[in-house]
Amino acid sequence: MTSLTLRNLKKSFGSTEVIKGVDLQVHDGEFVVFVGPSGCGKSTLLRMIAGLEDITAGELYIGDRLVNEVQAAQRGVAMVFQSYALYPHLAVKDNMAFGLKVRKVPAEERERRVQDAAASLKLEALLGRYPRELSGGQRQRVAIGRAIVGNPQVFLFDEPLSNLDAELRVHMRSEIAALHKRLGNTMIYVTHDQIEAMTLADRIVVLREGRIEQVGSPRELYERPANLFVAQFIGSPRMNVLPAASVEKSLSARGLDIGSAEGVGMRPEHISVVEAGSGLLRGAVTLREYTGATTLLHVALEGGETALVVHNGQNMPEAGEDVGLEIAREHMHLFDSQGQAIRPLARAG
Amino acid sequence: MTLTTRQARLVSRTCLIIALSVVAVPFVFPFLWMVSSGFKSATEIFGQPSLIPRVWRWQNYLELLEYQPFARQYFNSLYIAVAVTVLTLAISSLAGYALARMRFAGAGLLMLFLLSALMVPEEVTIIPNFFLIRSMGLMDTHAPLILLPVFGSHGVMATFLMRQYFLAIPKELEEAGRMDGLSRFGIWWRIALPMSRPALAAVSIITFLFSWNLFLEPLVFISSLEKFTLPLALSNFTDSYGLPLWHLQLAATSLAVVPILIVYLIAQRQIIESFALSGVKG
Amino acid sequence: MADTLTDKTSARPWRAPRLSLRRREAIEAWLFVSPTVAGFLVFFLGPLLAVMYFSLTEWNLLTQEATFVGVKNYVDALSVNPDFWHVLRNSFVFAIGLVPLNMTLALTLALALSRPFRGVVFFRTVFFAPVVTSAVAWAIVWRFLLQGEAGAVNQLLASVGIDGPNWLREPDWAMVAVIVTRVIKMVGLNMILYIAALQAIPRDYEAAARLEGASNWQIFRMVIWPLLAPTTLVIFVITMIGSFKVFDHIYLMTGGGPENGTLVLAFYIYEQGFKFFNVGYASALAMIMFVIVLVLTVIQMTLRRKDMR
Ligand SMILES: Nc1ncnc2c1ncn2[C@@H]1O[C@H](COP(=O)(O)OP(=O)(O)OP(=O)(O)O)[C@@H](O)[C@H]1O
Ligand SMILES: [Mg+2]
Numbered sequence A: 001m002t003s004l005t006l007r008n009l010k011k012s013f014g015s016t017e018v019i020k021g022v023d024l025q026v027h028d029g030e031f032v033v034f035v036g037p038s039g040c041g042k043s044t045l046l047r048m049i050a051g052l053e054d055i056t057a058g059e060l061y062i063g064d065r066l067v068n069e070v071q072a073a074q075r076g077v078a079m080v081f082q083s084y085a086l087y088p089h090l091a092v093k094d095n096m097a098f099g100l101k102v103r104k105v106p107a108e109e110r111e112r113r114v115q116d117a118a119a120s121l122k123l124e125a126l127l128g129r130y131p132r133e134l135s136g137g138q139r140q141r142v143a144i145g146r147a148i149v150g151n152p153q154v155f156l157f158d159e160p161l162s163n164l165d166a167e168l169r170v171h172m173r174s175e176i177a178a179l180h181k182r183l184g185n186t187m188i189y190v191t192h193d194q195i196e197a198m199t200l201a202d203r204i205v206v207l208r209e210g211r212i213e214q215v216g217s218p219r220e221l222y223e224r225p226a227n228l229f230v231a232q233f234i235g236s237p238r239m240n241v242l243p244a245a246s247v248e249k250s251l252s253a254r255g256l257d258i259g260s261a262e263g264v265g266m267r268p269e270h271i272s273v274v275e276a277g278s279g280l281l282r283g284a285v286t287l288r289e290y291t292g293a294t295t296l297l298h299v300a301l302e303g304g305e306t307a308l309v310v311h312n313g314q315n316m317p318e319a320g321e322d323v324g325l326e327i328a329r330e331h332m333h334l335f336d337s338q339g340q341a342i343r344p345l346a347r348a349g
Numbered sequence B: 001m002t003l004t005t006r007q008a009r010l011v012s013r014t015c016l017i018i019a020l021s022v023v024a025v026p027f028v029f030p031f032l033w034m035v036s037s038g039f040k041s042a043t044e045i046f047g048q049p050s051l052i053p054r055v056w057r058w059q060n061y062l063e064l065l066e067y068q069p070f071a072r073q074y075f076n077s078l079y080i081a082v083a084v085t086v087l088t089l090a091i092s093s094l095a096g097y098a099l100a101r102m103r104f105a106g107a108g109l110l111m112l113f114l115l116s117a118l119m120v121p122e123e124v125t126i127i128p129n130f131f132l133i134r135s136m137g138l139m140d141t142h143a144p145l146i147l148l149p150v151f152g153s154h155g156v157m158a159t160f161l162m163r164q165y166f167l168a169i170p171k172e173l174e175e176a177g178r179m180d181g182l183s184r185f186g187i188w189w190r191i192a193l194p195m196s197r198p199a200l201a202a203v204s205i206i207t208f209l210f211s212w213n214l215f216l217e218p219l220v221f222i223s224s225l226e227k228f229t230l231p232l233a234l235s236n237f238t239d240s241y242g243l244p245l246w247h248l249q250l251a252a253t254s255l256a257v258v259p260i261l262i263v264y265l266i267a268q269r270q271i272i273e274s275f276a277l278s279g280v281k282g
Numbered sequence C: 001m002a003d004t005l006t007d008k009t010s011a012r013p014w015r016a017p018r019l020s021l022r023r024r025e026a027i028e029a030w031l032f033v034s035p036t037v038a039g040f041l042v043f044f045l046g047p048l049l050a051v052m053y054f055s056l057t058e059w060n061l062l063t064q065e066a067t068f069v070g071v072k073n074y075v076d077a078l079s080v081n082p083d084f085w086h087v088l089r090n091s092f093v094f095a096i097g098l099v100p101l102n103m104t105l106a107l108t109l110a111l112a113l114s115r116p117f118r119g120v121v122f123f124r125t126v127f128f129a130p131v132v133t134s135a136v137a138w139a140i141v142w143r144f145l146l147q148g149e150a151g152a153v154n155q156l157l158a159s160v161g162i163d164g165p166n167w168l169r170e171p172d173w174a175m176v177a178v179i180v181t182r183v184i185k186m187v188g189l190n191m192i193l194y195i196a197a198l199q200a201i202p203r204d205y206e207a208a209a210r211l212e213g214a215s216n217w218q219i220f221r222m223v224i225w226p227l228l229a230p231t232t233l234v235i236f237v238i239t240m241i242g243s244f245k246v247f248d249h250i251y252l253m254t255g256g257g258p259e260n261g262t263l264v265l266a267f268y269i270y271e272q273g274f275k276f277f278n279v280g281y282a283s284a285l286a287m288i289m290f291v292i293v294l295v296l297t298v299i300q301m302t303l304r305r306k307d308m309r
Helices: A042-050 A092-102 A107-120 A136-148 A166-183 A194-200 A218-223 A228-233 A244-253 B005-037 B059-067 B070-101 B107-119 B122-135 B143-151 B153-167 B171-179 B184-192 B194-212 B216-221 B230-234 B246-266 B268-281 C021-054 C072-080 C082-113 C120-132 C135-145 C152-159 C171-199 C203-211 C216-244 C248-253 C265-275 C279-308
Strands: A004-013 A016-026 A031-035 A057-062 A077-080 A154-158 A186-190 A203-208 A211-216 A240-243 A263-266 A272-274 A281-290 A295-301 A306-311 A322-326 A332-335 C057-060 C065-068
Touching: A004 A042, A016 A042, A016 A211, A031 A042, A031 A194, A042 A057, A042 A077, A042 A154, A042 A186, A042 B171, A077 A136, A077 B171, A092 A107, A092 A136, A107 A136, A136 A166, A166 A194, A194 A218, A203 A218, A203 A228, A211 A218, A211 A228, A228 A240, A228 A263, A228 A332, A240 A244, A240 A306, A244 A263, A244 A281, A272 A306, A281 A306, A295 A322, B005 B246, B005 C082, B005 C120, B005 C135, B059 B070, B059 B246, B070 B107, B070 B143, B070 B153, B070 B184, B070 B194, B070 B230, B070 B246, B070 C021, B107 B153, B107 C021, B107 C279, B122 B143, B122 B216, B122 C021, B122 C265, B122 C279, B143 B153, B143 B194, B143 B216, B143 C021, B153 B194, B153 B268, B153 C021, B171 B184, B184 B194, B184 C021, B194 B268, B216 B230, B216 C265, B230 B246, B230 C135, B246 B268, B246 C120, B246 C135, B268 C120, B268 C171, C021 C057, C021 C279, C057 C279, C072 C082, C072 C279, C082 C120, C082 C171, C082 C216, C082 C265, C120 C171, C135 C152, C135 C171, C135 C248, C171 C216, C171 C248, C203 C216, C216 C279, C248 C265, C265 C279
Parallel strands: A031 A186, A031 A203, A077 A154, A154 A186
Antiparallel strands: A004 A016, A004 A057, A203 A211, A240 A263, A263 A332, A272 A322, A281 A295, A281 A322, A295 A306, C057 C065
């Protein structure tokens, strides 16, 4: 029974407000990922939950306990730091047992828990080593092991994989997913990496300048972004957003009305290339970027904008060639003048 | 004949070494002369100078023990230096930690105050401190020789040195300690201190030497022979006319200096680095 | 399964802690600094205020009472007592003789010893050795070496046909002697600071200048010396302050003599305070020393701040 409740949480450093009122309910056993641009307050929010930053205003509940003024160590949370923060003067084993020792857990119990955690993370062979004698991935596992041994109710991760190389990152990502499945704890995870967010999260929280922009499952965020910011933040390459005027005519020719929308969003992977002169949009290919499985086309549209298109396989247009672009109705996202999503695209009366 | 680059380099290097050796003479010579004269008789000292004594007079060392309680004085210096070092380590690392890592009202002001204490020589405050120590009934005890260095500008220097070092310890490590349930004191003791061994060593070295070599305070506060510290004892080898008893004085000085020099030669790298660290701060 | 991460009170209804985390941190911090603060107040700030007050009083040795006399002691020092200006002059001569000599030698040695070659460690060790030696021992040995005819230095000079003066018995030579021996004692410290600064200069700068055809002297003048400026400033102030507080060295080598030729401020304070018990007058002298040091420190801080920009 460890849900988390954040109620109008605020944080100021001196006179600058960094977290500007966050409301969030995290359910028991849920894996929640915080994403957002650099400096938006992800780490700060996580550290407030951990008890490492004090809370300027608002309420934080872990379970049904108000923990605003509870010491970090007594909140029942464990944190995995970006730099791992392993104690350099202690061997792996002592690093993992340190928290238990501080809490005066008896030696045999300590030993047993460290062994269990080490076994589940394949660390047995490394227990006698010092952190400086470990590779990045091994350090990462020790950091996770240290968090596990205390049986926390909530795990907090602050960009735990960002110091690893790409291959290891994929591997550790799946280990963390497996860990969550096995332990079933509530986990909150901060990342820059979209793929990590999409693959790990039950729900993603998109933050921007200290506020929540949208909360939802990865699929919801991808398919039904609540606003322009989320639409462009989630998905890669980022969504094309064209002024409504540039597509209005071709749309109404098909009997579609964009109403009050000011912007139309189309994900590059949803656009297909058709013969020049046909399709919803016209333009000329200015650049082709071959990435292996797909090719990224930069298309200069008639209206002057550039659209990105993910093109795979057949009928590769040459650079400079005129093309038409087509997209299915359900893949078009409409936004009003405030950048809020309007949906669905209505068929003209 | 022109020189090749290699030969030119060899020549310039040789010149450099010769020049340095010449400059080194007044740095080395006093030590050699001190040790050698400590073995000479009172008459030979003023005879034909020679680095090697004609007769090695080991008796000098026995005589100096009779002249004043030199062993006792030696021990005084030793235990006072150890006490000053231990206390300075404890107090400066506590304060240095708070100044590096904790947020509290008045921290900025405190730093400023301490910085001001850093620069002021002990000569400025020695007169009121004399009355203070006297009113505490601590005249002719070792207490002022421990208290004044620990709380004086040297202690402040140690505090800043520790603070500087603590600032460089990754914050996340201490936060991990907090998550593990350590109190502030626990973080200081079990994380910050074990990670600051180089700084602790530096503070130990310079503090020990500072106390070992202290002169003004013993001069002002100590009057009985058996409470003298080494520097005071060394300055005290005179005959009944007040003229120096050179052979005893130099033998005693050798006894005080040579062990330090031996330790210095063994650990010169570490010792020099310690001074560099404290100097950059000061 | 035990929830060791949760405190044991969690089963009970939760009570608000008495102190916010913030307050608690502040209280803990003050506990951490309390020994330092207490020592600072008792042994530094208190005495500093006391010395200011003492300097305005006259002390009666018999009754042990202080009478307030205003700025009389300062007036005494500045215009009545002829010793003061003599002493101040000596202190400045000492500083002005010592500081450039010390810094030039330190920099020269540092330049020679900042690059590795065989023997570099040996020379560094040698030049630094006097720093770890007690000033008392150093002074004793040099007093021995600098005796009139029997002294080793003069015997050495005699062997090359020079008739050395009686170093510590002639006022001007005594000043030269205490300056030079003090420089030898302390130069190692500045040398080390300069070496550290030199080694922190990226070698690319020098390489780039060399590629442009600069000579060694030009490289020093236009690349190294400007980059050393902050270090030079720090060393200058430390050495200056150090030379104003020199005491044990003078006390043991010359005792302020001959003819008060080496009577410097720190020694004068000691003499007036602890030999003649002119507590008020000595305190006024101490205040004057305090002001000199303060001015030097402020100069350093202003220059350094300018340097940062
Ligand atoms: N201790 C602090 N004092 C003052 N400002 C701070 C402090 N810590 C963070 N900030 C500011 O708060 C804002 C949010 O920082 P935070 O570290 O939470 O961002 P983030 O979302 O984690 O960014 P990143 O993705 O780069 O890690 C930033 O503008 C940062 O400058
Ligand atoms: Mg962050």
